[in-house]
Amino acid sequence: MLRAVKFMLLATLLLALVWWVGGLPGTVTAHAGPYAVTTSTPAALLLLFIIAVLLTMLLRVLGGIRRAPGQLGAWRAGKRAAAGEAATLRGLAALAAEDAKAAKAEAARALKLLGETPLALMLSAEASRLSGDAAQAKAAFAKLTQHKELKFLGHRGLLRESLATQDHEAARQHAQAAEAAYPGAAWTRAQQLELALREQNYATALGLTQNKHEIAALATAAAQNAASPSQALGFAKQAVKSDPQLAPAVVALAVALRALGKTRAAKKTLRMGWKAAPHPLIADAWSLPGATPLDRAREAPELAAANPGHVESELLLARADLEAGLTGEATRHAQAALDAGADDGRAQGILDQLAGQPAQPTRFAWICESCHHAQPDWAPVCPVCHKIGSLSWRAPGTALV
Numbered sequence: 001m002l003r004a005v006k007f008m009l010l011a012t013l014l015l016a017l018v019w020w021v022g023g024l025p026g027t028v029t030a031h032a033g034p035y036a037v038t039t040s041t042p043a044a045l046l047l048l049f050i051i052a053v054l055l056t057m058l059l060r061v062l063g064g065i066r067r068a069p070g071q072l073g074a075w076r077a078g079k080r081a082a083a084g085e086a087a088t089l090r091g092l093a094a095l096a097a098e099d100a101k102a103a104k105a106e107a108a109r110a111l112k113l114l115g116e117t118p119l120a121l122m123l124s125a126e127a128s129r130l131s132g133d134a135a136q137a138k139a140a141f142a143k144l145t146q147h148k149e150l151k152f153l154g155h156r157g158l159l160r161e162s163l164a165t166q167d168h169e170a171a172r173q174h175a176q177a178a179e180a181a182y183p184g185a186a187w188t189r190a191q192q193l194e195l196a197l198r199e200q201n202y203a204t205a206l207g208l209t210q211n212k213h214e215i216a217a218l219a220t221a222a223a224q225n226a227a228s229p230s231q232a233l234g235f236a237k238q239a240v241k242s243d244p245q246l247a248p249a250v251v252a253l254a255v256a257l258r259a260l261g262k263t264r265a266a267k268k269t270l271r272m273g274w275k276a277a278p279h280p281l282i283a284d285a286w287s288l289p290g291a292t293p294l295d296r297a298r299e300a301p302e303l304a305a306a307n308p309g310h311v312e313s314e315l316l317l318a319r320a321d322l323e324a325g326l327t328g329e330a331t332r333h334a335q336a337a338l339d340a341g342a343d344d345g346r347a348q349g350i351l352d353q354l355a356g357q358p359a360q361p362t363r364f365a366w367i368c369e370s371c372h373h374a375q376p377d378w379a380p381v382c383p384v385c386h387k388i389g390s391l392s393w394r395a396p397g398t399a400l401v
């Protein structure tokens, strides 16, 4: 309704204007040299109006022609960007499908179309890595470290490359830079832990885990590798606190205490360890290294008393008596071990030895709970599956008690 009123008003005004112009009196004469054109005022005004409209149209067309190259360039750039983006997406899909050749081709296309944008660089770096081109991957990752947003990805890639080539120094630097670029990342922590383990730097590795089992194993290894007895004492205490049943930790603590002249504390530690979980390593550490078999047989009961009647206590006494030539006592304790449920052949082995038969090798070993690899000596990390603190002392085929 309002529109109709407006239209009517405008039409009336226009009509009035035309009426007024049409009614203007007089003439207009234009002189050009010897020529003179005379016309009525309304016709002259109409002509002026037509000329103004034509001029405006001409200017519009000229402006359009002037802007055309720029618009064409923008259109072309848009098309290029779209093609580059499509190449990047195809490259990412090829990466996920582990198609190295296609990923590399798409990465090259993306770089050509988009230039060295962070995303194109990342695609190029990962594609180079997938196809085994370490030099190109490193160059692309190095360029990525210059970008504020993707710095972490750059150092992450360089860290992986350094680990692959065993360049531990470079790996450490990139791990630090990655941590600075993205603080608290679980991935960086895991890499730093792996790096420390590769270098057998257990003290550093210790600071990178929260797992009690792992702390016990790593602190034990750190104590074993410590530069001084007081340093070893600190690590060993931490290890025993984290896992009082880990025999190598108990022994490491006793060794450190002895090195510092604290013999009584060392004995107390071994007795407590024996009470918590009797183990041949603790039995071996009980007497001093230079002790004779007779000394050992004399000292063994004190340790066995920490866990009286236990299979391991009876076996400890039987073995010590056997080695000291106290056959009667050895037989009694081996029999007691059998009665206490020693069915893994060790007690029977002592009885067989007493009967003059050759000693049977022990079936017990440190066995990885993760991959079941077995070895005679304890280690903080499984040498096969690299799991930390996974070794436990048992006979193959038996479950961990």
Ligand SMILES: [Zn+2]
Binding pocket: 368, 369, 370, 371, 372, 373, 382, 383, 384, 385, 386, 387, 390
């Ligand atoms: Zn393993």
